[in-house]
Amino acid sequence: MSALRRRIVRAWAEGLESVRIALLSLAGARLRSFLTTLGIVIGVMTVIAIVAIIQGLNASFEGQMSNLGAHTIYVSKWKWFTGGDDWWEQRNRRNMGTVELRALEEEALLATAIAPMASQRALVTFRDREIERVVVTGTNPRYLETNGGSVAAGRFLSDTDVELSRNSAVLGADVAQRLFEGMRPEEILGRKVVVNGIPFSVIGIMARRGRMLGLDMDLNALVPVTTLLRDLGSRRSMTIAVASEPGKLEALEDEVTGILRRVRRVPPEKRDDFSLNRQDTVLKLYRQLTGALYGVAVGVGLITLVVGGIGIMNIMLVSVTERTREIGVRRALGARRRTILFQFLVESSVVAATGGAVGTALGLAVAQLVALLTPLAAAVTPSAVVLGLVFSALVGLVFGSWPAWRAAQLDPVEALRYE
C-alpha cells in the first residue's frame, strides 16, 4: 500500500469518524445542541427568508417590467421618480399635448410607433354597478405596439375611432369582470358603460396584465385620445410613448429631444423642459432599492452568524474540556495533533451546518408564509440553499478553530490524567 493511499484512507476514516461523533453528540444532547445552534438557525433563517423574498420580488418585477416596452421612450413633462425641488420645476413645465404628438408623428423617422397616453381617473358605471378611480387612458391604435398588451375579446381602438372621436372603450380585464360579473365576453361587447356621466360603448376587452409596482394594471379603460380630451376635459399633461427599433433607442432619443426642443421653443442655453423616461429608469430605481435590502440582509446575516458562531465556539470549548481524557486516549493511540484539530473542526462544522440546514428550512417556510399572507412573492433558488449551508459550515470552521487548536495543543500526559 503506497504512502499516499494510506494517507487518503486515514483522512477519510478520520473524517467519517469525526462526522459520526459530531452527529452523535448532537443527538445525544438535544437541548444543548438546540440552544447551541439557535444563533446559526436564526441567522440563516433570516438571510434565507430575505433573499427568497427579494428573489421573488425580482421574478415578479421582471414579469411586470415586460408590461413597459423595453424599446419605448415615454415622453412626459414629468421625470419618473422625482421629488423635492425637481418636482416644483417639473410642475411648472408646459403641458405635453397634441402639438408635440403631431410633431413627433410627422418628424420622428426612427420611431416605429407613437401613441399618446392622456390619463384621467373616472367613475365607470354599468346599470347599478360602479367602479371608482378607474384609470381611463386616451390613446390611439399604436398603444399596443408601444406598451404591449393584447386584446382578449372584441377589437382594439382603430384610427377611425380616433379621427371621429367615437365614444368607444376597451375595458381592462378587472373592469370588465367587475362591471359585468357572470357575463360572457361576447355578451359584454356592444354594451354601454358610463364614464363620468358620458356613455361609451364597449368594443373590446384587454387581456389580463397583472400588477405592477402595486398598481392594478387591469383596472383601466382605453378610449380614443380625441374623445378623452373632448368629453372628459382632461387638461392634464399627456405622456407620449415612442417605440424604437431594437438598438436604436439612443438615436431615437436624440431625434425626439431635437423635435421637442424646437416645438416647445426651448432656447439653446436652457435645459430640456421635458423628460424622456425609459424602462431602465424604473429598473435602476428598483436595483437601488433591492440593493439596499440585500445590504440589510447581509448585515443582519453577518451579525447573527457571528452571534451564532460565538455560541458554537462556546460549546466547542465545553466539548473539548469534557473530552480532555478522550483526546489523551486518542493521542496515546497514535492521533497526531492535526488529527485532533481536524476532528474538532469537522465537528464544529457539522454542528453549524446542521443548524444551517434547519435555518434554511425555516427561512424557506417563513418566505412561503410571507408570500401567502402579503402581496410579496417568494422564490427559492438552489443557490440560496447552498449559500446558507456553506456559510454556516464556514462559521463552524472559523469559530471552531480556536477550540480545536486548544484541543490539539493538549499535552497527552496531562490530558490522560485530567479528571
Next chain:
Amino acid sequence: MAEPLIVARDLARHYVLGGETVRALDGVTFSIDRGEWVAIIGQSGSGKSTLMNLVGCLDTPTSGTYSLAGSDVRGLPDDALADLRNREIGFVFQTFQLLPRASALANVELPLVYRGVSRRERRLRAEEALASVGLANRMHHRPNELSGGQRQRVAVARALVGDPSLLLADEPTGNLDSTTGEEIIRLFGELHDRGHTILLVTHEPRLAARCPRAIRLSDGRIVGDGPGSEVASTGAARAVRA
C-alpha cells in the same frame, strides 16, 4: 539474544513546580528484551507513572536516552512520537478509557484508523483481536453495555490490534474486583506465552509477584530489579541488572 526492545540509560525527568525542581525520575538505567513480562512497582510518587509516560513515548526525558525498538526518541517531533506510539505501543489504562459512544469494534479499530489501514482490513483485524480476548460475541456492544472485565478486555484488544512491540498496562486491575482482575492477569499471562512483551505498572506487590521480572522504583530511582516474586515480597534493594 538480539538487541533489547527497550534501552533506558540515565533516564531522568524533572518538573518545575512552583519554582522548585521535582526529580520525578532521577537517572534510571535498564533494558527489556522482546518477549519479557516486567512489572514496574512502587509507591505512588515513586516515579512509576513518569517512567510509564516516557516508555510510552507520551513524554520526553529531561536527560538520558531512551530507545524503543531501535529508535531513539530524543529529539523526535511530535508527529513522529504519535506514529511511534501507534506502531510500537499498545496502551491498557486503569480506567479502560474506551470511547463511550462507539461500539467495542469501533474502539478496537481506532488505532488502525490512525495508521491508515483500509476499512475492510480494519474490521477483520479488530474482529480477530476481540475474538482473541474472548469477546467475539460482544463486538457491537457499547462500553456501557459491558461489564468492567469485558471493558478491560476490549481495551486489551485495542492495544493488541496494531500488533505493537510492547503492551503497556497501567494498573489494569485497579478498577476491577479481584475475580475480574484475576481474569485480566491470566489474559496477560496468555499473551506473554504467545510472545508479547508486556510492561505492567502497578503498586500491588501481589501482582508484581506474578511477573517473571519486576523493577521497583522509589523516589525516582530503581531500588530493585529481579524475579517478580523476590522484588515484590522483599522490596529490598538488589543489584541492578546490567
